[in-house]
Amino acid sequence: MGFETDDTSYDLYMGRYSRVLAPPFLEFAGGNSRNELRLALDVGCGPGAVTNVLARRLGPDAVSAIDPSESFVASLRIALPGVDVRAGVAEELPFVEGRFDLCVAQLVVHFMADPVAGLAEMTRVTRSGGTVAACVWDHAEGGAPTSRFWRAVTALDPGCAGEPRRAGTWRGHLVQLFESTRLTRVEAGTLTVRVRYSSFDEWWEPYLLGIGRAGEYVSRLNQSGRNALREKCREELPAGPFDISATAWAARGVVA
Numbered sequence: 001m002g003f004e005t006d007d008t009s010y011d012l013y014m015g016r017y018s019r020v021l022a023p024p025f026l027e028f029a030g031g032n033s034r035n036e037l038r039l040a041l042d043v044g045c046g047p048g049a050v051t052n053v054l055a056r057r058l059g060p061d062a063v064s065a066i067d068p069s070e071s072f073v074a075s076l077r078i079a080l081p082g083v084d085v086r087a088g089v090a091e092e093l094p095f096v097e098g099r100f101d102l103c104v105a106q107l108v109v110h111f112m113a114d115p116v117a118g119l120a121e122m123t124r125v126t127r128s129g130g131t132v133a134a135c136v137w138d139h140a141e142g143g144a145p146t147s148r149f150w151r152a153v154t155a156l157d158p159g160c161a162g163e164p165r166r167a168g169t170w171r172g173h174l175v176q177l178f179e180s181t182r183l184t185r186v187e188a189g190t191l192t193v194r195v196r197y198s199s200f201d202e203w204w205e206p207y208l209l210g211i212g213r214a215g216e217y218v219s220r221l222n223q224s225g226r227n228a229l230r231e232k233c234r235e236e237l238p239a240g241p242f243d244i245s246a247t248a249w250a251a252r253g254v255v256a
């Protein structure tokens with residue numbers, strides 16, 4: 001799935017969740033302690049929700065970030081000029097062994113072509129005693145930001161499989177992936193965040209931007225299909241200001 005979109009569209013769709021998820025995720029990863037951390041890597045950085053927090057806490061010179069999306073890489077280089085932002089994938093990290101104290105991937109493992117290879121690379125570039133951490137939305141138990149959307153889709157279109165069963169998105173699987181690497185002291189976490197919408201339209205309109213699998217689904221519908229889906233979603237949500245809560249499975253481990 002491609003992530004060649006502009007930061008504003010991404011922010012309306014998913015960035016608003018990843019920005020509020022980044023601080024608790026870094027707390028879970030142990031990324032708050034300036035004393036113990038010198039260098040950190042944000043894998044699959046996107047427009048920089050996690051990179052921004054790391055750069056504020058550790059200083060931009062201490063932070064590297066990498067993503068295959070050229071548009072995200074270009075905009076993050078402008079937004080955070082002191083950060084070393086690279087184009088590339090988790091499965092082939094262009095860094096020497098043991099370089100980082102902390103290596104994190106927020107909402108990325110399920111998009112990796114080979115999650116085991118990606119986590120092995122994150123482990124390789126982290127020093128012995130350093131931490132590798134990741135989190136992925138709970139798609140399997142309906143805790144993802146897009147879960148209400150997919151419930152409405154499958155009610156109208158029972159043949160649609162909805163959000164695919166990607167790596168790490170069901171309970172316990174992210175930890176299992178971590179345990180397949182040479183990480184030790186692997187621990188699981190559950191992170192829940194809330195995002196406020198002032199109206200139903202503010203929630204619905206990002207689905208018209210064509211981003212991600214949900215956006216692709218909407219863009220394939222004709223106008224009456226879109227209207228029907230919009231009405232179904234509206235039935236599921238309150239009219240006025242409301243909060244959507246979203247839950248991510250998290251895992252962390254220490255490099256042997």
Ligand SMILES: C[S@@+](CC[C@H](N)C(=O)[O-])C[C@H]1O[C@@H](n2cnc3c(N)ncnc32)[C@H](O)[C@@H]1O
Nearest residue numbers: 003018044045046049069089090106107111112
């Ligand atoms: C949902 S976004 C998350 C971005 C950011 N971490 C955040 O929390 O907002 C997923 C990101 O993973 C990136 N990505 C996809 N495949 C990847 C891979 N194999 N290695 C590293 N990043 C990847 C995408 O380009 C995209 O920026």
